[in-house]
Amino acid sequence: MNAPYLLPAMLALAVGTYALRWTGPAMRHRMRLSPRMIHLLDTGALILLAALVATTALPAGTDHLGLALPTGVAVGGVLAWRRVPLLIAILAAAATTALLRLLGVQ
Structure with a gap:
């Protein structure tokens, strides 16, 4: 990717990500899900x-996994x-x- 297109591409992805995350709370009261769908x-x-x-x-590709990580x-x-x-988790x-x-x- 050429350098002049990098910043506009990053901004477009940021705006798209924000818009996608915003739709959940925005649509919460407009959509009703059945109890089965919620389950x-x-x-x-x-x-x-x-x-x-x-x-x-x-993790794949390790010879010695150990106990600490799992x-x-x-x-x-x-x-x-x-x-x-x-x-916290x-x-x-x-x-x-x-x-x-x-x-x-x-």
Whole structure:
């Protein structure tokens, strides 16, 4: 991509991302979802969370995985599943991994 087009492309993507994120709260009162659809969306979110935890906890292409990283990711996954704010879940996962590595657990 040529340099003169980089800034307009970045701005267009930023505006598109903001518009996409804004539509959820803006359309909240205009659309009614059935209880079945709400249940399916909740189930889909849980499946995506489980997939994220699995792919992060078990990175591909490593010979020695160790115990610190999967434990930290599991802590973060459980906290996210319990609906703890995402920033706290991420910080707890990082702190768990760091503490285990500080204690010598690889």
